[in-house]
Amino acid sequence: MIWSLPKLCVRSIAFVLVLLGIGLASGAAVAASPADATRHCAGRFVNPITGPCWDCMFPLSVGGIPLFKGTRPDAPNPSSPICFCGTPVPRVGLEVGYWEPHRLMDVTQKPFCFVNLGGVSISPGIGYGQKTSVQNSDGRGDRTAYHVHYYVYPLLAWMEILTDFVCMEQSSFDVAYITEFDPLWNSDELAAIINPEVFLFSNPIAVMACAADCVAATATGRPIQQMFWCAGCQGSLYPMTGLVTGQYGALPGALQVAERFTAKMHRELLALGTRGSLSLCAPIIQPTMDKLQYRYQEIYPVAHKGRLACNAIGKSTVPYEAGKVYPVKGEDLGFLIWRKRNCCAL
Template sequence: MKALRLLTLALVAFALSAVLSPRAEAQSKCTGKFVNPITDVCWSCLFPLSVGGLKIWPSNRPDTDNPNLPVCACGSPVPRIGIAAGFWEPVRLADVSTKPWCFVNLGGTKISPGFDIGQGQLSGPSLTGGNGANTSKWHVHWYVYPLLYWMEILADFACFEQSSFDIAYMTEVDPLWQDDSLTALINPEAVLFSSPIAQAACAGDCIASTAKLPLDATFWCAGCQGPMYPVNGNIAASIGHVQASRLALARFAFKIHREGLAWGTMGSKGLCNKYPMPVLKKQQYRVQMTNPIPTVSGKAACSPLGASTMPPQAGRSYPVKGEDMGYLVWRKRNCCVL
């Protein structure tokens, strides 16, 4: 009888391992595909194109304020006269995944260093204050991706960022991205904006981001996605993969601006040179999904930081093979063409 019981337990354990192992393997498998620079890019996101305050190539997408005068001057001691141009440039590519070392936009390749570091997670509902809440932890890989310069669309246009492809940042090796307490070292002001009144202002930022452009004055908000603080990948209210991944990406953009790794390029201050922007101006960026489903058409295809993810053009995820997200980041550039 005892032998029969042991045999039964062994068979049950074998059956459970056969059922659960493929699922666990599927959940940990990195998925994605290489970005096709022709078919996977929303080329209409390049517009509007402006000279001074005049839009010479208009668009139905919202635009930031441009310098009023079409003429600008840069250089010293003798300034050179140029034309004040404004456009949107695809400059960065980002992987956003709960699976560490998952390079989504490099074909879903998982390049592990061989040691346990930077683990992500996606947890189901847990009772917090009597309400069910999902939590998640995301990692970001930041690529230098100056697409317009590579494709030589305007070969003599010196305003394009001229650099080669590179993996510029991986959050798995950043201790400030892992722990909320360490993150406070670069955003100590977060305690000032944790009150319900400050968070209520994020509703206005959500509406503004979806209708037109985010409110730069409410820098502690990431619009409809949630609070900007803490500036790491720990998402306390994870509603879905698209919402949570876009929030992690917005926080990462804030983080690299705070650390001086990204600078301002829009407005009159950016005509001659990039300038420090320790507090992110959210209006400077648009985000377009490249993985799992590229969004290449529609007004919401490259929406601002904090915009609602409800429109279908904003991006979608699906189970198993569509849970690792990739984004193309568009940056507003005002430049004095000399």
């Protein structure tokens, strides 16, 4: 419920205090770098009422029949409105399809800069360096690196919107993943341990093929599912690290990192499949990300709303990116991740 939301702030503050304790305990042994002491972290807490673009929850469908179409293309739904499940309780129900805001994500070049926790910056006392961006004369980034922080954020369950208990994710706010502690995130070579197929797609032909995915995602709102290595106009989903080459702007680069990180969560079995007939009774293990399952809404520094908000993976940012990143806050971005859910509801 809305009245329980202050508890989220309490948990966030507790998490911050824990990290501060770690920093103080280790600070005597290893001093933080001067850059860590002077960096500026920007951010704010997400307003659960005004922050999300609530139009992004639609289309809402029963089987293959849309009840509320909305303004955005929908991912394909099972055709039959009737479903049968044996777990978690035996039931006959209606197949319901909707989009839910379920995760928050920080994308930042500054270590331990928690954008969606109000811009809190913490020094752990172990000398993490700030990520850098090397620019060419034409403004294109040669190589840019980002950190990611991943938050559990089942907003619909908290606000009791669509209250079917079987479909709702019954969890609380949590900081689920911090890439500063993940050596695989900071090294293309080590990341090959979990995505060895990267060697098949690290060539010009595979990268150029992503142009077709870019066109499809931009024109129809649906990326090409078979081109699982592509992030459309953002480039390639490989390697699954925070290292980006050829970045022309903070928003496209950060969006590519957010899409890569989602793919990484699936590869590590920390994210599940929730779209399609196989996931009606319960989310399924999905080591290769379903690109039709996700939409990304920029939530900081500008809460992006309107027809161009909540875009599919790979859609071009050119129509809407103007004014979405401030010069001073350009390295700290927050995203709200919307997930397609097909569920057998009571």
